[in-house]
Amino acid sequence: MTLSNAEENYLKAIYALTQENRERINNQAIADRLLINPASVTDMLRKLDEKKLIEYSRSGGAHLTKEGFKVAVKTVRKHRLWETFLVEKLNFTWDEVHDVAEQLEHIQSDKLLDEIDKLLGHPKFDPHGDPIPDTNGKLSRINSSPLSEIPEGARVKVVSVGDNSTAFLRYLDKQGISLNGTILVKEIQEFDQSILVEIKGKKEVFLSAEASRKIFVIK
């Protein structure tokens, strides 16, 4: 059974909300994420329930079944592999990949997916540092912390970003912050929690608390 793009997008949204471990995956949350009217969500959730891709009830919200989980994970896997491909092989920058990957993730071809994966050497993380699920849906984990929690004086490495929007990624580029780059925390401003950092041993810049919460790093 091959699903529509819309169905795959709903499953992906439910998967993402599950990952963020919300107590309850409700109608509104899905609507917000997909920029869709809650009334439409009701209909689709019912349809997905009928197709046994989710279990849905008004009280309990939506939960992926084993089958739905498989579809969702595969879609995410495709999205992230395509993003990696675009950056690694086609000279895309990390802020250019999202929209194209949103389209490419719906292409149906197992061989295509396998070959892209092979060509890339079975990558575990995408250009934003997000883990690429393996074929069983297993995710590689890195025990990272938001930059906002790093004490003064510590030198850390960027491993992922918590916001893949063009605006944020371009901002990071401008600051010289990139995946695997080094950041030295020089000074935390008490009054607003903004931080002064040294990027790659060179430039010194101020980062807002907001930004520092979206940059994940390890020692």
Added chain:
Amino acid sequence: MTLSNAEENYLKAIYALTQENRERINNQAIADRLLINPASVTDMLRKLDEKKLIEYSRSGGAHLTKEGFKVAVKTVRKHRLWETFLVEKLNFTWDEVHDVAEQLEHIQSDKLLDEIDKLLGHPKFDPHGDPIPDTNGKLSRINSSPLSEIPEGARVKVVSVGDNSTAFLRYLDKQGISLNGTILVKEIQEFDQSILVEIKGKKEVFLSAEASRKIFVIK
């Protein structure tokens, strides 16, 4: 203005029929090609006419406008570049590429298209020997002839095939016939026009007249 897959497919079909220089591109021909009901074609042709992508009238049939031509050609270009990519970079065989390329041709991203083209070295022909339109819609031409018109004794090179169906392409594989391969015409059977050929200086096989009309060759 970005068009739906359906719209792009209609334009592509009209383009293809134009290439085959039919006197008149009628409803039925489009319906046959897209496996769609003629009643549906009427509606869509009207819509495309309204959008100034074609000029359509009951008497005159359908003709691409400059704008419609651009869209059609770009779609064909995408299709053939993707086919080439799949074969050259992802280990697909020429009989595996069509269905995937039918999906990929609708991905909207100029950068993606340009980068794939660059990665492949700006190829002029796809894995079936069909020309890849350049950005202006210009096609490279090879003055080939169907194998059915080659006289006994001639040694020729395969440059394209006139049927991209899985069945036909697999049949050619089985016979050892591939793009750029050499064929020596040994004997033309008078009664049914089937031909005995020598493939790549080795194997001898019989080809039906039917098949020989779909294999295009040059001296």
Added chain:
DNA sequence: ATTTTTTATTAGCCAAATCAAATTTATTTA
């Protein structure tokens, strides 16, 4: 324990792209 607020659902509607069946218009052919 009510009232208020938030969330979900219903009802009715729309657009895109298709279909089948009936009808109209064109084209052949007798």
Added chain:
DNA sequence: TAAATAAATTTGATTTGGCTAATAAAAAAT
């Protein structure tokens, strides 16, 4: 030229995935 055939169109329906506005139900606050 009239009848027969072929092609195109109309009509009315369907499916998919949306929408808005009104209502119902649940949760939170008073």
